[in-house]
Amino acid sequence: MATKVLVVFYSMYGHVYTLAEAIAAGAREIPEVEITFRQVAELVPEEVLEKSGAKAAREAFAHVPLARVEELAEADAILFGTPTRFGNMAAQMRNFLDQTGGLWAKGALVGKVGSVFTSTASQHGGQETTITSFHITLLHHGMVIVGVPYTAPGLTTMAEITGGTPYGASTLTGVDGSRQPSDNEKEIARFQGRHVAEIAKRLQR
Numbered sequence: 008m009a010t011k012v013l014v015v016f017y018s019m020y021g022h023v024y025t026l027a028e029a030i031a032a033g034a035r036e037i038p039e040v041e042i043t044f045r046q047v048a049e050l051v052p053e054e055v056l057e058k059s060g061a062k063a064a065r066e067a068f069a070h071v072p073l074a075r076v077e078e079l080a081e082a083d084a085i086l087f088g089t090p091t092r093f094g095n096m097a098a099q100m101r102n103f104l105d106q107t108g109g110l111w112a113k114g115a116l117v118g119k120v121g122s123v124f125t126s127t128a129s130q131h132g133g134q135e136t137t138i139t140s141f142h143i144t145l146l147h148h149g150m151v152i153v154g155v156p157y158t159a160p161g162l163t164t165m166a167e168i169t170g171g172t173p174y175g176a177s178t179l180t181g182v183d184g185s186r187q188p189s190d191n192e193k194e195i196a197r198f199q200g201r202h203v204a205e206i207a208k209r210l211q212r
């Protein structure tokens with residue numbers, strides 16, 4: 008029986024989307040894994056997206072279908088990606104999670120693997136707080152939290168400025184958003200995808 012891995016993200020400028028692609032690629036490396044790739048709904052008005060330059064950036068992932076909350080219940084493992092907003096998850100992701108009360112009431116996510124990845128503008132802008140505070144919601148759902156173990160070699164490199172935490176993959180965008188996820192960050196994201204899929208498969212057995 009295939010292990011079902013759902014990757015669900017919110018991205019405004021594309022950085023979290025790029026990490027999500029790397030995560031899905033990593034999960035695909037594990038045999039008999041079925042990937043569902045989704046984004047959550049935008050809440051920002053069109054004119055604000057236009058002014059902030061996000062409208063053009065979002066075209067790159069406009070093809071990704073919107074997630075439905077019921078899809079969470081169908082997965083064995085769920086990887087959630089969100090940009091950091093003031094050290095926390097984005098409202099768009101919070102809004103999606105706040106529609107999962109019905110799933111919570113049924114215990115529909117209990118025992119599923121949950122994992123989180125993020126993006127910040129600055130090096131110490133809150134990657135760890137975003138990921139670990141996100142974990143609280145997953146724990147309320149009874150999910151089994153999985154991060155990135157230090158067997159991912161990229162976590163300890165001192166050769167470059169890089170994202171990547173033991174709590175989950177991450178990237179840095181720079182204050183103007185011009186920095187794109189590095190090879191090291193994408194490799195850590197692939198590691199997370201593989202690791203989550205492998206653990207979900209073991210739990211399924």
Ligand SMILES: Cc1cc2nc3c(=O)[nH]c(=O)nc-3n(C[C@H](O)[C@H](O)[C@H](O)COP(=O)(O)O)c2cc1C
Binds near residue numbers: 019023090131180
């Ligand atoms: C309202 C707002 C709050 C933000 N808060 C933070 C923050 O606390 N720390 C930080 O480093 N970057 C912060 N940023 C920058 C975003 O994290 C950055 O734009 C995002 O990671 C880019 O991801 P994306 O390309 O997937 O949208 C903030 C951006 C906005 C619009």
